[in-house]
Structures are given as structure tokens and as C-alpha cells.
Amino acid sequence: MSNTSPINHSGRLAVLMPGLGAVATTFIAGASLARRGLTAPTGSLTQLGDINQDGQHTPILDLVDLAPLDDLVFGGWDIYEDTAWDAALRADVLKAKDLEAAREDLQAVKPMKAVFDQRYVRNLSGTHVKSAPTKMDLALALIDDIETFKQTHGCDRAVGVWCGSTEVFVQPSAVHMDLESFEQGLRDNNDAISPSMIYAYAFIKSGTPLANGAPNLGLDIPALQKLALDTGVPIAGKDFKTGQTLMKTILAPGFATRMIGLNGWYSTNILGNTDGAVLDDPGSFKTKEVSKLSVLDSILDKERYPDLYENIAHKVRIDYYPPRGDNKEGWDNIDIFGWMGYPMQIKVNFLCRDSILAAPLVLDLALLLDLAARHNRGGVQEWLSFYFKSPQTQDGGLPVHDLFVQRTHLDNALLEMKK
């Protein structure tokens, strides 16, 4: 169990990812290059960032005891049998020469069979999938996978980061409310238990920290949050804050601090990768939309500033558009108003790369969850909100979305865990 591990890192750390697609393979390739000094780990706060203490900047790497890149071992599950090398080729994110430089590390990663059910991700169909009579059996198989991986690869510890697809929206119901009901649901193959919940159960049950990079509710259900808290397993979610939402949580605090009003915010996204194909299904889109829409509420607070933020028309579109590939693109139209209510407009066109923005978050979350586990911090890690579109809160309250406030919370937590 994680809560018995020593506070200082030692030995190897398994980074286990459900979903070895574009994000996971881009992360592995970059980590592979970075640990050999072939690239800077751009975008990774743990590797490049520092903490400002009264004007003194201390590198995070010096401040806290993080697992070094050299100690990471990569693994995961996927619905296709491809190695990470083949998956990276298919994802078409990285240039040939960059992939080549990471070939060895990528080829070493062979996915374990995934837990998958097409009813929850309708636009994908898997061929490398576990089969078992009950969902509880699937969970136990995952627990076994984790243990086996650690032993096989000589790892002392493991962490998980969900890098898989977005499932259809599942309404929370009674089966999610307490552990007993949930475990009974696993045994009964209850329809309200999606694959991402089975993974979440398996990770927590095996004492392995888990971050959730997708908007799935896997880590959001009360039964599992309580289990994580009770057993001292840190968890964090949900949905990597990357392109458009990242921009929103940068811009909106700027408007708020200057008392600039907002009439509307229209956001459209076009993307052509697997994530886009999955979100072309209305069920999966609904899950994502819920995640993306909430972000303005706590930054532009209509209770405190009714003159400014009472009537915001906030709309989010995501469209599958194959020519774009992994190069997700966002267009935002922002209708602000200033002195005497006069309207102004801001248009933001973000030509981003989904996996390039997400990959360093996988690294940071793996290292920080491992750190938290060694500090016996169980349950929801609110201080990791910095990384998520739809941050979890311990008490279910309104999350902080302001990127700069999130960063302050993260810094404070690191200072509490300093060496």
C-alpha cells in the first residue's frame, strides 16, 4: 500500500497508462529524449519550474524529492495490440527523426489487454480486450496486471495516468454512492459502471495513485473518492487542461482582475485525431461539454460581480474535422464590455497540438502523485487543479479554475512537502 512507502524516493517508478495512443506515446518519446538530454522537457513544471519564496527562486527539482526521469518505467493498456512505437507512428504527431531517437523506449512498451466496452465509446472498436464474466473479475485482472508489471520491471512503486478516450456521459446513481453498492455493482455487471470506473477501482484498491486525463467520471464517484481517502491513495482529475480551456483560464482572470464585463464567449474546436472521432458521438461530446462549460463560473463570479457577469452566453462546440489531425485548433470569440457598457471583441485562434500540450502534464502528474503518496496524502488532491479542465474538490464544492490561483495552491502544497 502506498501509505507504507518511505517518504524519499528509491527504486523505479512504473508509470501505467490506460490508453497508449497519441498522448501517451508522445509523453514516452519526450521523456526518453529528455532523460538523455536530447530535448528540454518543455511544458513540465516539475522539471523546469521554480518556486518564488520572497524573491528567491528555488527549482522544484531541488525543493521536493521527485522521482528522477531515469527511474521511470512506462507501461499501460490499450485496445489495440500495437507497441507504443507502432501507436506513435499511427498517431502521426512526431517527426520521423524524433521518433527514431526514442525508438528503443517506445518499442519496449507492449500494451496489456484493455478493459473496454463499446457501449461507452461508440466510435471505437477494440481488438485487444479482456474478457471475463463480471466487471469485478475485470477489476481483479487489472490489479493483477499492476502487480505483475511492477515485479517484471523491478519497480518499487507505480502511478497511473488515464490517457484513454472520453466515454459517454453516465449519470451518477445509487451504485456509485458507497463502496458496498459499487462492489456489488461490479459483481452484478451493473450498466452504470463504465470501464474507466473499473480501472479507477483497480488502481485505488491496489494502492496505486491515479490521475484522470479525460472527462470520464471514473474518479468522480463518491464510493471511490472515499476509498482513496480512507486508504491513503492520492487521486486527481479530471480532463487535462490543454488548449482552449487553458486559454480560458488564463484570459478570464485577466478580465476579472480589471473588472471588465463579459456578454458572451463562443468557442469552437476542430480536431481530427481519435479524440475527435470519439467526440463526434453525442454521448461522449456531452461528457466533454459538461467539463468545458463549467470553467468560467468560478472565475467570473456573478454573485460578487452581477454588473459584469450576470448574463454570459457561453457556448462550446467540438467538431471532428479530419484535415486537422492531432493539430487541434480552437477559435474563440469573446464579447467583453468596458466603461459605460461599451462592447469590445476578442478573437483567439489557437493552432495547437493536443498531444504536445498534454504530454508534459502526464509527466508532472505521475511525479507529483508519487510524491503525494509518499507524503500519505490520500483522496482528492485539490492542489493539482492546475492541470485539469474540471478539477475535483474534496468536498464537492465549486472548484478553482483561475490558472494563477491554481498555481499558488500548487506552490503551497509543494512547500508543505519540501525536503
Place this chain on the structure above:
Amino acid sequence: MSNTSPINHSGRLAVLMPGLGAVATTFIAGASLARRGLTAPTGSLTQLGDINQDGQHTPILDLVDLAPLDDLVFGGWDIYEDTAWDAALRADVLKAKDLEAAREDLQAVKPMKAVFDQRYVRNLSGTHVKSAPTKMDLALALIDDIETFKQTHGCDRAVGVWCGSTEVFVQPSAVHMDLESFEQGLRDNNDAISPSMIYAYAFIKSGTPLANGAPNLGLDIPALQKLALDTGVPIAGKDFKTGQTLMKTILAPGFATRMIGLNGWYSTNILGNTDGAVLDDPGSFKTKEVSKLSVLDSILDKERYPDLYENIAHKVRIDYYPPRGDNKEGWDNIDIFGWMGYPMQIKVNFLCRDSILAAPLVLDLALLLDLAARHNRGGVQEWLSFYFKSPQTQDGGLPVHDLFVQRTHLDNALLEMKK
């Protein structure tokens, strides 16, 4: 002298503006409506903002003792004889019905004759201008104007906010270095002393706080900064942080906190108002460009993050384009890079309104400088950096540009001055 005034406000406050053009008249019109409850003072932190103390939000209006809107009396100088009403019509910023609602307050403002010299603002020519043998005589006339205005309008106190045009760039030289040389220069009509410096001298000498909304060096010269410090007169500058630069100091901290790299930032502005016509002169543009270019350096620190910010191609254009009128528009192309150095692009098109963004800053600066004066805070007010493109520092060090850090400094200063 300001340092003898009581700490609590009482009586009327004269707000005196060199330059009664688009910004000043928009400010006056909005203040006129706001104090009658006809509009919210959108964009004004002092009127709408609050301070977060451990989760408690205290309105700034409750926290510190600011002059109420009702106590403000507006005045100023201009190179045209028009009242503020006529100037507002000419500026064509506000809709007819909004102007009409402020007619009385606007018509009451008749400009005093300006200190002006076309060699410093080549694309304007004034008709309502003081004439005197020496620059010292002009300064004394301004001091007399301030006193006369206060008496005529029954004001206990005054503050100044420069709302005039951008002068050509003046190289700092010996005459600016100490008070004796400067006063000798005034008597000698030294060419290196521009009109904005004459105003600055007059304000400080008469114990009146002054903010500088343009990129002129009026408040930047050592002789006057020392005079302000020695005599307890608060000063603040320079160049209102409104459109594109405001966006830069919102966005850049977002990149920095996420360790996202930057290859280049290309900014172009089109504007068609008087400000644009003035900046069409290369001399004035140079002054503005210096002000706009420095903004990224202290946010994207190449010393701390050489991997991310060592080679930034930063370019700023301003073009006079009459169809745009006062609706200044910016287009930014931002070349960022992420994981493994992969490039991404952000384009920001800001359809803003120059005077609408600047007007609430005039209000805040007037009120906060008056507050500072009553608290005996003389010299450069670094905590007002929040409002400026090119903030002054007391020791001439690198200024803070990060909007969110600036806001923290402002909040801290307000807490020190709380009732």
C-alpha cells in the same frame, strides 16, 4: 502641500487632466453617469473590486477611504478651445444618447490654455496655447492654473492625470538629472525639456499628485522623481495599459506558469484617432515602441528559463488607419512551443476601444493617488504598476509586468492603507 492634508477625505477633489480629448471626455461622461446610477463604473477596480482576505471578499470602497464620485470636479488643459462637450462630439467615441445624458457635466469643463510645442508632437497644431518667455514662466503659469482652479471650484485637493498625446522620444541628458540643472534648463528654454516635463514639474512643485497615461518621459526624469519623493508627492506612470499590452501581460504569465516556450511575438495595431495620427510620426512612435517592447522581458525571464525564452523575436507595429477611428484594433501572432520543442501558434485579434479601456484607469488613478497623498506616500508608486504599460520603479530596476503579480502588489498596498 499634500503631506499636510488629513488622512481622511473631506471636501471636493479636482481631477485635472492635461489633454481633454477622447480619453478625458469619455472618463468625464462615464463618471457623470455613474454617480447618478445611470451606468455601472465597469473597468474600475476601485468602484467594483474587492480584496480577498483569507476567502473573505471586502469591497475596496469599504476597505479604504476613497474620495466619492460625487466629490470629483473635472478640469484640464487643451490645445483647442472646445469644451469637453465639443471635444467629446469630435472624438466620436460615445453614442448620442450617452453623451446627452452627460451633457451638463461635459459642458461645464472649459479647458485652460495648454503648454504645447509642435516640435514634440509634430502631427498636431494647437490654437489654445500659453505663450511666455521661458519654460519656467510656463511652469509657473500652470501652478497658478492649479491653484486658481481649486479656489474657483471649491476644491480642497487636486490630482492630475496626463491624458494628452505622445511626444517624440527625448534622450535623457544632464539637464534631467538633478533639480538645480532642471530648473536652470527651464529658465534657459533647454530643448531637452518637453511640455510634459513642464507639467510634471508644475504638478509636483504645487504638491499635486500626478499620473502619466502616455509614454512621455515627463515623470521619468531623476530630477522630478527625487523632488516628488522629497516633498511627499505621489507620482505614477507610465502609459495606460489598455489594449494589446494588457492582453500581453495577461497571456505571457499564463505561458510562463505552464513552462511553455516562446519563439516570437508579432503585434500590429491599427487605430484612427488622434493618438494614431500622432503616432504616425516616427518620433512619437519611437516613444511608444520603447514602452510596448519592454513588457515581455520581466515576465518571460530568459535568465531563469533559457530553454524557453532565450530567443524571442518580439516586434511591435502601430499603424494609423483612419477607418478604425477610436476603435483601436490589435492583431497578435504568438509563436509558442511545447513538449519536444514542437511549435504552436496563437492569434489574437482584439477589437477594442481605446478610450473605453482607458477611462476607468483615469478614475482609479485619480482616487488612488489622492489616497496615497493622504497617507504621505511620496515619489514613485510602484504598487500602481497594474495600470501601466511601462511601470516606473523607485530604484530604476526592472518593473513587474505580470498583471496578476501587479494586482497582488496593489492589494497589499491597499491593505496597508486600510481605514
Place this chain on the structure above:
Amino acid sequence: MSNTSPINHSGRLAVLMPGLGAVATTFIAGASLARRGLTAPTGSLTQLGDINQDGQHTPILDLVDLAPLDDLVFGGWDIYEDTAWDAALRADVLKAKDLEAAREDLQAVKPMKAVFDQRYVRNLSGTHVKSAPTKMDLALALIDDIETFKQTHGCDRAVGVWCGSTEVFVQPSAVHMDLESFEQGLRDNNDAISPSMIYAYAFIKSGTPLANGAPNLGLDIPALQKLALDTGVPIAGKDFKTGQTLMKTILAPGFATRMIGLNGWYSTNILGNTDGAVLDDPGSFKTKEVSKLSVLDSILDKERYPDLYENIAHKVRIDYYPPRGDNKEGWDNIDIFGWMGYPMQIKVNFLCRDSILAAPLVLDLALLLDLAARHNRGGVQEWLSFYFKSPQTQDGGLPVHDLFVQRTHLDNALLEMKK
């Protein structure tokens, strides 16, 4: 019947519009000002354009015998009882002083009761609506309206221009195929006959030319096209070519003439007027989408240029976004490719005004249909494709969408009808 009218115009011309909303009232206001010389009829080819004959430019007004602006009398039907003046105020398209200048003409227009059925326009509900036992009775009432209007207002001739909302998509079926079935359907209240079809029948039956500014199928059904042809009544449709589609049919011919390839074209629209509210209903959106999607096919011909246009990902979005009002805005992302297949991108952001672009089309279509009627041109007028998103063809073949080819066809037709 129109085919008995003399070839030269004489007397007054009634311009009758089903739907007296933003477009119709903006048209009336502008025509009112233009005929008194208070504005130029910008956007109207008939009023400002000329025809190039071997380098000689002849104004269209000189070339053909069009009804003068002074002879136009405006009228129409609406589901609200408001006069055009009230409707124009509600539409909030024009500035107060422009409306004021047209007040007399606007107040003179009192709508006749509309034929309306909410099942075909689900997001509107009307209060000023005809009631009758059968759809045939409704048609006869409209025919009576037309006659009465002409007599009451002393008009020799009438033309109609549909300026109403977009109905839900109706599948063509047997009832639409021949006149006998259609008239039986009117008597039987057949569900496949929408209000716009009832109007179309009434106009054609009364010998009155009709243009269709919306994507409704009112004029597209075989029974009515044949009736129009047989009885010499000119008809033209459908869906005014205004914002984004206008841009498409300008840009796409440019790519084609330079042999530039296309991978994809993503279009999103945001609009906040009644048209937007109506299109928020999926049924109405479907009608519009069909109209908007077809536009590229005949310009970027994949049969002739398979290397360039075989695989185009073409996507169109329309989103109801209230802050935008009538100022419809489009954002297009165009993925082109050139030499050696290298990709390039064009982004077009069109901040347009729906009614401002549509109003001059109402004028042109009214005048040109009247001209055509006097020249005994019955049935579908292909040469008016220039004005439509989804042009009708006489034989049901693929329409021409290239704006420049459409213009050539229009010019040729005018030359055939020259004085």
C-alpha cells in the same frame, strides 16, 4: 396575368413580402432614403452597376427598363401585428437617426395576417395569423390579399420576395409532383404542404412573380415550377447569398482558377437574431445546412480535378449566440494545398450584418423579376443565381455557384432584355 402586361413599366409596383422582419424593414428603410437621395443604394447591382460591352460600361439603369424606386409600394404579411416601423425598432439593425428618416414609409406598412403553422417553424409563435378550414382556403385568401393590395394602393403590377423564416426540412413527396395532386393536397390539408408552399401557389396562381430569400422548398416543388412556366410567371430562389456563402463563392473560384487544391473547409456561424433562434431548431437547421453545403461541389469539380478536390472535408455549423444580434459572424478555416501537396491555411472572419447584406437583394430581385415578367419569361430564372445560396435550375441539374460566372449569366440575360 403577367404575360399580358406591356413590356415597358408604367404605374406603380407593389413589392409584397411574406415576413416583415429585420430584412424587409431594412430594405424598406433604405429604399425610402435612397429614393430621396439620402443614401446610396449600396449593394444593389440594378441601381449602381453597369454592363461591360467591349470595354464600354453601360449603367444597368440605362440598359434595361426597370421600375424606378419612386414607383415602389411596400407591403407584406407577418405573424405579428406590428407595423414595419415597430418591427424595425424591434429588429435593432438600424441607428435611430436612419430609422427616423424613414419613419413615414415604415409606418405606412401594416402587415396582412400571415399564413403560419408552428409545426414548420418551431421556435416562433405567431399572433397575427389567418385561420381557415383548408390550406386551399388559405391560398385563396392570399390571392385575395394580393389583389386587394394592388387595388388599394393603385398598383399596376406586383412582385413577391419571401423574407420570412426558415421552415423545417420537408421531404419532397408525391403531393408535390404535379398540380392536380398539389391542389388536392391543399384541399386535404396535406401535412407535406408547408406555409411557404401555400404562399408560392398563391403568388404564381395570381400571376405574381416571386423570389425566395430563405432555404424553404416553397418554390422548389415540381408542381409549382411547372405552373410558373406554363403561366409565364417568373420565379427565383432560393436563400439569399449573403455572408459566409457569398465569401465561399468568391474564394472557391479563385482557388479553382489557380489549380490550388482543397483538403477541407470548416465554417461556423454565430448569430443572435430571429433567424438564429429559428435555426436553433434542428429541423430548420437541416434545411439551411443542405442549402449551405452544396455550394462548393460545382465550383471545385472533383470529376475534372480529382487531384485537387477529391476529398474535401466540408463542415458547416450555425450557432445561436444572442450577444451577436443581427451582426451575424462567420469564421472559416480553409485547408488548401499547393505545389507538391504542401498544406496551407486560410482563416476568414467575417463580421457581417445579415440584413444589411440581404436588403439590396430584395430590391434587385423585385425589379428584375418585374422586368422578366414584362418580357414573358416564365418559370425558374436561372440567370438570377447570382443572388442565391442554392440556385434553382430549370432542369434540376447542378447549379452554377461561381459568383463570377453567375454574374456573366446575369449580364447576358440583361442584354437580351435591353431597351
Place this chain on the structure above:
Amino acid sequence: MSNTSPINHSGRLAVLMPGLGAVATTFIAGASLARRGLTAPTGSLTQLGDINQDGQHTPILDLVDLAPLDDLVFGGWDIYEDTAWDAALRADVLKAKDLEAAREDLQAVKPMKAVFDQRYVRNLSGTHVKSAPTKMDLALALIDDIETFKQTHGCDRAVGVWCGSTEVFVQPSAVHMDLESFEQGLRDNNDAISPSMIYAYAFIKSGTPLANGAPNLGLDIPALQKLALDTGVPIAGKDFKTGQTLMKTILAPGFATRMIGLNGWYSTNILGNTDGAVLDDPGSFKTKEVSKLSVLDSILDKERYPDLYENIAHKVRIDYYPPRGDNKEGWDNIDIFGWMGYPMQIKVNFLCRDSILAAPLVLDLALLLDLAARHNRGGVQEWLSFYFKSPQTQDGGLPVHDLFVQRTHLDNALLEMKK
């Protein structure tokens, strides 16, 4: 002399380019792949286009007798000694695998020594440059180069396409007016004769057709235009119509045909290749600006349409911005107006690739000039305006800029020269 060549092509055609940089090497690489069927010649009208004769589409390749790709031999001059292979690597336009596929053809091209003078292109300095006592000697050396190349490579005919840099603006003067003065100027080393004029003289004198892809005045001077006409040598210029100007001549005809007015057009370009570095010099920029600004005048004719186009604020910026490399990018802000003068805006952001757009123009111009020469068409070829930002006219009159009218002229000329 070209006017003695047979009308049908036979034997090999030398394509000689002054300036073997990004454009020329991209052209060579693509032609190399296209003639082996490895890529489609996208962007080349001669290779992919057809002519519409009464609805029948005849491929241009079938209509006229063009030299086949297989018969082309590539050569040229450059101020660096690099082969086309090395130059292409340095230009960094094409991906490694595309370059590799063209390696043989690229390595075969070894530049001849250039005629160069840094006073005309201040931001470049050459190392592979001819030296001779007079400009006439340099011209004769070029004539000798052309002949030698033809003999060495077994070519029957040659054509030239200027692919070099933009020279500083040279005011036309007496020395340019007639051949005698010009030749005397060559002998006298007259300062008003730039390198591009020496090339132009050499090409025409040797009977070799020449196109001018840059805004230099090389082909614009009366002495040389008359020489070309008298000796039957076809010439065409100037300045390839590629990115932003191409878009302008697509969009502006669309506005004009719909009678949409224009208040202003603001264009900015950012580019980071050698072309950008050269244009960073104000002298070279002036030449380019003159070429780019004229384009709207003949499309948006203020004589014919004073209500629409009398007051256009047209502004063009070009900025050197290294992060962009060869991926030239344009941002256009277009202020149009419609019905009743109401303003609307269009923003166009073109992420283009300079060399990718220019390369197929090199091919087309080479083939079409060779065709024209065989048809004894000497002097300025107005029908090739389709390819140029600043088209030459035979009589010095206002050129046609409308891309669609230009295309019609081109089609007509091809029909005159059909097999």
C-alpha cells in the same frame, strides 16, 4: 533568335533562373517529382487546367503545344556557389523525404556566377559573383552563359524566369528611355542600371524570353520593352502573384460585382526567409510596396463607382519575422460597407508558404513564354497578367488586376495559339 524557331516544340528547353534560392529549388524539386509521376503539379494551370469552350472542357495540355516536363533542363545564376541541392536544404521549405526524391535533379544544378551589386540589395552579400570592367561586359558574359548552357546541355531553346531578390527602388530616368542611351549607360557603368536590368538586357539581346518574378524594374524600362517588341522576344512581369495579393485580387472582384463599398484595407505580412531579410531594407521594401499597393485601383474603380470606392485607406506592411521562415503569413483587415453605408469587417489570415505558391508559376511562365516565342509574340505579354502582382501593359496603361478577368484574357490567348 526566337522568331526563327519552328512553331512546334522539339528538343530540350533550358529554364534559366537568376536566383537559385527557395523558389527556384522548390520549383525544380517539384518538377522533378511531377515528371516521374510522384506528385501532381498542383498549382500549375498549364498542367492541370482546362479551357471551357461552350461547356466543353479541353485540357490546356491538349489545346496548345507546350514543352513537356521531360524536356526541361534547369539552370541559373546565384551569388552563392551552392548547388540547388544545398540551396534547397538551406531554404528549409521541403521535407527531407521530398528533397531526397529529387536529389539527382537538384544536385545537377550548379549555379553560374551571378551579376550582383550590394548597393541594390543591401541585406545580402554574395561570394559567387562576376567581375568585369563595365556593366556591358557583365551583360555580354551573361549572353555567353546562356549560349554555353544551351550547348552544354543540348537545348534547342531557353527561357528565363527571375527568381532572385527584390532590389532597391530605382527611379526611371533618361538612361532607361531608349536603347542607345541604355547601351551607353551599360558601357559607362551608369548607377541607374541595376543588376536585374543587366540580366534583362542579356536575355532579350540573346533572343531568350524572360519573366520577372520580383518587383524589380528590370523588364519595365522602355528601352528594353521596345527591344523585346522589335526583336520578337516575349517578356512578362512583374512580381509573382502569390499570397496576400492573390487573395486581394480574388476578393476585391467579389465586392465589386456585388456593389459592396470599401472604406479601407489594411494588410500586414510576416515572413522570415531571405526575401523577408531583403525587404527589411527600406529601399527594397519601397519597390515591393509600390507593387502591392496598386492592385486595388483597377478593380475597385473610383471613377465608375465614386459612392463605393472614392476613399479607400489602403495600407501594406511587410515585416521580417524570423520564426516564420518561408511560411509567409498575411493578415488582412478589410473594412467594407453595405446597404445604407453600414460598415462590416472581414479579417483574412493566410498561413501560406511563399515558395509553394510561387513554384508552379515558374513552370507555367517558362512553358507559356516558350509557346509565345514560337508564335512570334514579342514584347510585353499582357495575357500573362494572371501570374503577376503588378502586371505590365504594352502601352503603359492601367493593368487589369481582377484574377477572373486575367484568366479570361489568358484563355483567349491560348485559344489563339491552339494547335
